[in-house]
Amino acid sequence: MQWSTSVFVVLFAPYASALLRFPCSQLVTQRFDPLVTPGHVSPHVHQIIGGNAFNLTMDANNDLPDLSTCTTCRFKEDFSNYWTAVMYFKHPNGSFLRVPQVANGGTGAPNGGMTVYYIQPPSGEKVVAFKKGFRMIVGDPMLRTKNVDKNSVAWHTSTFRCWEQLNMSGPGSQYEPGAGLDTIELPKKKCPGGIRSNIYFPSCWDGVNLDTPSHHDHVAYPTGGLDGAGSIFYAPGQCPSTHPVRLPLIFTETIWDTGRFDNMWPADGGQPFVYSMGDPTGAGQHADYVFGWEGDSLQRAMDTCNDRGDYPSSCKALTIQTDQEMNSCYQTPRINEVTEGQYIDALPGCNPIQKGPNPATMVSNCQAISTIENVPAPTQPPLVTTPNLPSATPLPTTNVPAVPPPPTSASPIAPLQTHSGQCGGQGWSGASQCQSPYSCKAQNQWYSQCT
Ligand SMILES: *[C@@H]1O[C@H](CO)[C@@H](O)[C@H](O)[C@H]1NC(C)=O
Ligand SMILES: *[C@@H]1O[C@H](CO)[C@@H](O)[C@H](O)[C@H]1NC(C)=O
Ligand SMILES: *[C@@H]1O[C@H](CO)[C@@H](O)[C@H](O)[C@H]1NC(C)=O
Numbered sequence: 001m002q003w004s005t006s007v008f009v010v011l012f013a014p015y016a017s018a019l020l021r022f023p024c025s026q027l028v029t030q031r032f033d034p035l036v037t038p039g040h041v042s043p044h045v046h047q048i049i050g051g052n053a054f055n056l057t058m059d060a061n062n063d064l065p066d067l068s069t070c071t072t073c074r075f076k077e078d079f080s081n082y083w084t085a086v087m088y089f090k091h092p093n094g095s096f097l098r099v100p101q102v103a104n105g106g107t108g109a110p111n112g113g114m115t116v117y118y119i120q121p122p123s124g125e126k127v128v129a130f131k132k133g134f135r136m137i138v139g140d141p142m143l144r145t146k147n148v149d150k151n152s153v154a155w156h157t158s159t160f161r162c163w164e165q166l167n168m169s170g171p172g173s174q175y176e177p178g179a180g181l182d183t184i185e186l187p188k189k190k191c192p193g194g195i196r197s198n199i200y201f202p203s204c205w206d207g208v209n210l211d212t213p214s215h216h217d218h219v220a221y222p223t224g225g226l227d228g229a230g231s232i233f234y235a236p237g238q239c240p241s242t243h244p245v246r247l248p249l250i251f252t253e254t255i256w257d258t259g260r261f262d263n264m265w266p267a268d269g270g271q272p273f274v275y276s277m278g279d280p281t282g283a284g285q286h287a288d289y290v291f292g293w294e295g296d297s298l299q300r301a302m303d304t305c306n307d308r309g310d311y312p313s314s315c316k317a318l319t320i321q322t323d324q325e326m327n328s329c330y331q332t333p334r335i336n337e338v339t340e341g342q343y344i345d346a347l348p349g350c351n352p353i354q355k356g357p358n359p360a361t362m363v364s365n366c367q368a369i370s371t372i373e374n375v376p377a378p379t380q381p382p383l384v385t386t387p388n389l390p391s392a393t394p395l396p397t398t399n400v401p402a403v404p405p406p407p408t409s410a411s412p413i414a415p416l417q418t419h420s421g422q423c424g425g426q427g428w429s430g431a432s433q434c435q436s437p438y439s440c441k442a443q444n445q446w447y448s449q450c451t
Contacts (some may be wrong), residue, residue, distance in 0.1 A: 051079030139286025145355020163193025
């Protein structure tokens with residue numbers, strides 16, 4: 001999709017469903033995980049974005065908007081926290097360097113961090129905002145392989161996009177996140193434009209539990225499979241009866257600036273990237289979410305905002321802040337160890353590289369540092385961009401189509417829309433034919449469905 005087409009779509013073609021897309025810069029990178037190891041130093045390093053009430057322990061009764069004084073997200077109302085594992089480059093000499101994160105297309109100039117999406121299903125079905133105290137996790141850091149069918153939703157929850165050209169373009173770039181050429185494991189070839197992590201959270205809730213011991217049993221993915229392009233992004237399904245409440249679909253993208261290391265690959269040609277939990281496969285990619293929107297702001301936004309592109313300011317229900325304001329919100333790491341900015345001898349914590357295919361095992365008698373300290377606030381934010389790297393390749397942040405186009409009938413993945421999926425309506429450019437035995441019936445001016 002061309003940029004001009006995207007603008008046209010945003011201005012002139014109303015959609016039935018709401019979409020927020022916005023950047024959050026890095027809050028801190030350290031071994032904290034208040035969901036999995038509350039009160040303790042986490043086994044591996046995470047990058048955290050969002051409100052600055054993030055802490056070693058986060059009581060579900062805490063009111064994050066109350067406790068926070070700033071957020072790293074574009075919308076001032078979002079004091080939620082989101083975190084994922086961090087990617088490292090393994091030098092041929094055995095040392096590790098954290099891979100810098102860079103801004104996504106059309107998101108401005110955040111200091112690293114991620115791009116966050118809140119998506120309403122394409123049917124326009126009303127979504128119910130998360131409740132205070134809600135949290136969840138997607139993925140499992142111990143996994144080193146995933147035995148799931150390529151056509152399943154499970155396969156598509158956590159994937160990687162290899163940008164083969166510098167401006168986030170090249171083969172595969174026209175597909176929705178998780179579709180087309182995206183892989184379930186880390187790309188095995190060089191990606192000069194970087195690697196993008198695509199992570200979809202479940203969007204159906206049991207309506208009762210704000211959390212569960214597993215941190216994922218209270219949520220589920222909609223039934224009904226993938227959308228017409230082979231992705232979760234516009235998945236048409238309904239919530240299962242066990243998890244009947246439809247939540248906004250949270251989707252995150254992280255751009256790892258791996259292209260900087262292309263001239264330093266090992267002689268055997270194997271890919272040199274590894275996640276902070278010692279995972280060279282990518283199968284252990286995971287993400288955590290702690291809800292923290294102010295008042296009913298998320299519900300209001302999902303009820304009324306339909307940016308579908310790069311204009312968070314068009315959502316009048318919310319307040320935006322500048323890149324500078326986002327980037328000036330940060331925390332100082334509270335564990336006395338080096339995690340980024342220079343080569344280190346080993347991954348922080350006790351994380352020897354474990355290739356699998358069996359799940360990773362924890363190192364017993366780990367001697368890694370396990371205490372935290374209160375350090376004085378720094379006078380300026382730590383730069384996510386690592387200095388002294390070979391040939392940095394800046395990624396242009398303009399002229400990049402931001403939101404993937406709706407599924408098109410030209411898609412080689414699945415040209416036919418599935419049962420209950422959208423197949424027409426004003427502004428719809430996706431699949432217009434239904435899989436047998438269903439046919440496309442107009443529901444209203446904006447929406448036709450395969451029934
Ligand atoms: C984190 O928790 C500790 C202990 O409860 C508290 O002293 C500190 O102020 C908290 N930090 C933030 C940023 O909320
Ligand atoms: C590996 O190379 C990097 C970059 O030159 C250097 O900083 C690091 O100290 C080296 N590590 C070892 C173990 O030689
Ligand atoms: C992106 O860069 C490639 C070359 O790397 C070029 O062929 C292509 O036209 C560019 N696309 C856009 C949208 O600028």
